[in-house]
Amino acid sequence: MHAFIVTIISFIFVLGVLVFIHELGHYLAARWRGVHVDVFSIGFGKPLYKWRDKVGTEWRLCPIPLGGYVKPHGFEDPEDATDEQKANWIPGKTFHAKPVLDRSIVIFAGPFFNFVLAVILFAGVFAISGKPFIKPVVENIVPNSAASQAGMKPHDIIIQIDKYKNPDAQSLALFAKKHPGMTTTVIVKREGKEVSLPIIISSKLIDHKSIGQLGIVMGRIFVEKHRLSIEDSVVYAFRETWNITADTVIGLGQMVTRQRSLSELGGPIKIAQISGQVAEKGFDQLILMMAVLSINLGLINLFPIPMLDGGRLLFYVIEAVYRKPVHKKIQAWAFQIGFGLILLLFLFSTYNDISQLGLISWFTSHSK
Numbered sequence: 001m002h003a004f005i006v007t008i009i010s011f012i013f014v015l016g017v018l019v020f021i022h023e024l025g026h027y028l029a030a031r032w033r034g035v036h037v038d039v040f041s042i043g044f045g046k047p048l049y050k051w052r053d054k055v056g057t058e059w060r061l062c063p064i065p066l067g068g069y070v071k072p073h074g075f076e077d078p079e080d081a082t083d084e085q086k087a088n089w090i091p092g093k094t095f096h097a098k099p100v101l102d103r104s105i106v107i108f109a110g111p112f113f114n115f116v117l118a119v120i121l122f123a124g125v126f127a128i129s130g131k132p133f134i135k136p137v138v139e140n141i142v143p144n145s146a147a148s149q150a151g152m153k154p155h156d157i158i159i160q161i162d163k164y165k166n167p168d169a170q171s172l173a174l175f176a177k178k179h180p181g182m183t184t185t186v187i188v189k190r191e192g193k194e195v196s197l198p199i200i201i202s203s204k205l206i207d208h209k210s211i212g213q214l215g216i217v218m219g220r221i222f223v224e225k226h227r228l229s230i231e232d233s234v235v236y237a238f239r240e241t242w243n244i245t246a247d248t249v250i251g252l253g254q255m256v257t258r259q260r261s262l263s264e265l266g267g268p269i270k271i272a273q274i275s276g277q278v279a280e281k282g283f284d285q286l287i288l289m290m291a292v293l294s295i296n297l298g299l300i301n302l303f304p305i306p307m308l309d310g311g312r313l314l315f316y317v318i319e320a321v322y323r324k325p326v327h328k329k330i331q332a333w334a335f336q337i338g339f340g341l342i343l344l345l346f347l348f349s350t351y352n353d354i355s356q357l358g359l360i361s362w363f364t365s366h367s368k
Contacts, residue, residue: 025113114298122237145215180212306338
């Protein structure tokens with residue numbers, strides 16, 4: 001029961017923060033571009049609590065913690081608005097009356113704030129709790145690899161590659177990846193002595209692109225935590241955010257091309273489960289997971305799918321190019337398809353979650 005309560009509380013906390021920051025981006029951008037905001041809602045359903053601030057925005061806290069929304073004033077097109085809605089419009093404060101650039105800024109700000117949140121969370125953890133670094137200690141060597149031909153041995157500690165001193169395991173792998181075919185020198189510490197080894201970084205073709213590899217396996221047991229300065233924390237936070245974004249895009253591309261299984265897609269149940277598990281390991285670990293999820297939320301919302309922020313941005317780009325909005329029928333048709341795709345993705349990811357929990361196999365075995 002304790003684990004279940006931790007899971008629920010962690011899930012609500014994580015999703016609540018991510019949704020709030022995303023919608024706060026829309027809200028602040030709308031205020032900045034002179035658009036009044038009618039509603040700022042966290043969650044869906046009948047409000048549990050609501051209040052109206054001094055500028056007239058109604059803030060809502062709703063019981064279903066699976067999202068939220070900001071409703072800019074005059075968000076509906078004039079063609080779709082009722083006479084009553086038009087009568088309540090505040091001149092100069094409606095969303096639809098703003099130039100396409102202003103509307104784009106308001107829509108883009110939501111995902112952008114998710115990336116900003118990720119950087120802040122990473123930097124905060126790195127500065128306060130420390131950033132984990134995997135020491136580049138060689139555990140195994142791939143036969144006939146660059147490391148093997150250079151004479152590297154298990155238990156070697158890599159202290160320099162080329163001019164790059166004291167790399168951690170991640171930085172070392174990234175250096176090799178970016179320098180396929182490079183002839184350089186690796187300095188290792190072996191039995192207390194420094195040994196200089198000439199090496200030619202091997203090259204492997206992946207997706208028509210040359211990727212450098214050393215051919216070593218580094219032991220994850222050699223993990224150290226180092227508290228970073230504010231400046232270094234921010235630098236590493238940006239780097240971590242960029243790497244996770246790139247890896248996520250590559251991973252999704254591999255799913256589309258069937259190089260990775262679609263079973264890896266997770267939904268709200270998986271997020272809740274992981275939130276509970278990570279929360280048990282410490283608050284800093286929960287914050288790091290939240291940063292990763294914030295990146296995913298921002299990235300997914302930028303996909304050019306109608307119903308998502310990226311879909312609206314695509315329409316605004318077309319409007320900017322052709323100097324007129326996309327035809328209403330095309331927008332309506334696209335939003336219906338987008339809604340269908342999102343619903344299918346939600347159902348599929350939820351099915352994956354239930355399958356991985358073993359509920360489907362349990363039900364099948366007990367229904368015979």
